[in-house]
Amino acid sequence: MSLTNASPVDAAKAAKSASHVLATLSADARNDALTAIYAGLTAARDDILAANARDLELARQAAADGKLSQSLVARLDLGKKGKWEDMLKGILDVRDLEDPVGRVTLRTRLDDGLELERVTCPIGVLLIIFEARPEVIANIAALAIKSGNAAILKGGKESTESFVAISRVISAALDKTQVPNAAIQLVTTRDVIPELLALDQYIDLAIPRGSNDLVRYIKNNTRIPVLGHADGLCAIYLEESADPSMAADVIVDSKTNYPAACNSLETLLVQDTALSTLLPTVARALAAKGVELRCDAASKAALQDVSNLTLLDATEADFTTEFLSLTLAVKTVSSLPEAVTHINTHGSHHTDCILTSSKEQAEQFMAAVDSSGVYWNASTRFADGTRYGFGTEVGISTNKIHSRGPVGLEGLMIYKYKLRGQGQVSAVYGEVEGKKRYLHQRLPLK
Known part of the structure; x- marks a missing residue:
C-alpha cells in the first residue's frame, strides 16, 4: 500500500497501471498478499491501537466541543467490541473464499469453431472515501486484492494516526509480494476529494463510507458511478x-x-x-x-x-x-x-x-x-458482509443496479465476453436465404 502525497491525477494513473497488473496475477499470488497483510497487522497490533488511541483522544475532545458527532467517535474506536479481531479475521475469511476472477458464467456455441464465453473480471480502480472507521483500510485492501481491483483510499482527518499506522504495515507487507504497491494507495494530501471525484477517466467506482452528508456530497459531485447509501433508515x-x-x-x-x-x-x-x-x-x-x-x-x-x-x-x-x-x-x-x-x-x-x-x-x-x-x-x-459470509464488505449499497446490500467480492466484479473463432466473419450470417444461421447452442460451464 503506497502512503502517497502525490497529486490526485498521478495517484489515479498509478492505480490504473497497477490494476492492469493485479488483474492478471494468479489466485495464489493474491492470496499470498493477504496472508502477508494479516501477519504484518498482527505483529503491529500494539502500535496501531496506540495510534488509534491518539485519534480517539482528539475525537472525544472534538465531540465535547460540538465539532464531531458521538456516532463518528464510536465508529473510530478500533479496540471496541472485538473490532480489531473482526478486522483481522475478515482478511483471512476473504483469502479463503473462492477466487472470483475468471469464473465462466455462460458458454454458447455460435457456430462450429465459434464459441462465446462470459467470464468475471475486476471493475478496475476503486475510490474509497471514508470517515473514521480505520478498519476500512484493511477491509478494502483485502477485498480489492482478492478481486483483482486497485483501490485509492482517502480518509478523514479524525482517523489520521490510525490509517497512517495501518497503511505503513500494509505497504511493507505488499513489498514482499507480487501485488504492486500502487495497487492500494492511501492519499494523504489534504482537500483533494473534489479533484479525485473528477478523474472518471481513471477511476471506475466510488465508494463512500461515512456520514449522510459525505455520501450525498459524493453522489452529487462526480460522474464516477457511486456505490453506497446515504441513510440507514x-x-x-x-x-x-x-x-x-x-x-x-x-x-x-x-x-x-x-x-x-x-x-x-x-x-x-x-x-x-x-x-x-x-x-x-x-x-x-x-x-x-x-x-x-x-x-x-x-x-x-x-x-x-x-x-x-x-x-x-x-x-x-x-x-x-x-x-x-x-x-x-x-x-x-x-x-x-x-x-x-x-x-x-x-x-x-x-x-x-x-x-x-x-x-x-x-x-x-x-x-x-x-x-x-x-x-x-x-x-x-x-445486514453485514461478515455475517452474510462475504468475509467482509466494502459497504452496503441501496443502488438499484449492479450490487445491492452488503457488498463483498461478487459486488466488485463485472464481466467480459470472450469469443474464440477460426477466422469467421459476421457477413456470412443472417436469417435470409443464402446466409448461415447461428447455432446458439448453450454449452455446460467449465
Missing part, C-alpha cells in the same frame, strides 16, 4: 401475531446492539391491534436499555400506564431521521399494506423487517418492501 413492522418475547429481543438487538451503525433500527411501526398486547413488553425492554421513544399519539396513549419510560411526542421529521443513538421513532399503522407504504415512502431502502408468526404476512412483506435487505423475525443488525 431501517424499520421494523410489529404485526399483531408476533411472539412478545421474540419481538422484544429482536427489537432491542436491532436498536441497542450498536446504535451508531447504519443497520440499526430507527423506526418501529406497530399494528394498531398490537398496541395493548405487544408494545408494552417491547417498550419495557427498550427502556431497560435506556432507549428514548418518540411516539405518535396512539402509541403514546397505549404506553401511558407503563412505568419508567421516556416518551416524547414524535414529529414527522422523526420518521425520516437516522438517529444513530438510543432514540427510536414509534408509529401506529392499521395494516401490512400501510406499513409497506410507509417504509417504501420514508425509508432508505437499506434493511427492513417484519415480526409476525404468519408466513403469508411475512412473504407478502418481503416481496413488497423495496429494500436491499428484507427480514422476517430477525434483527436488522444481520
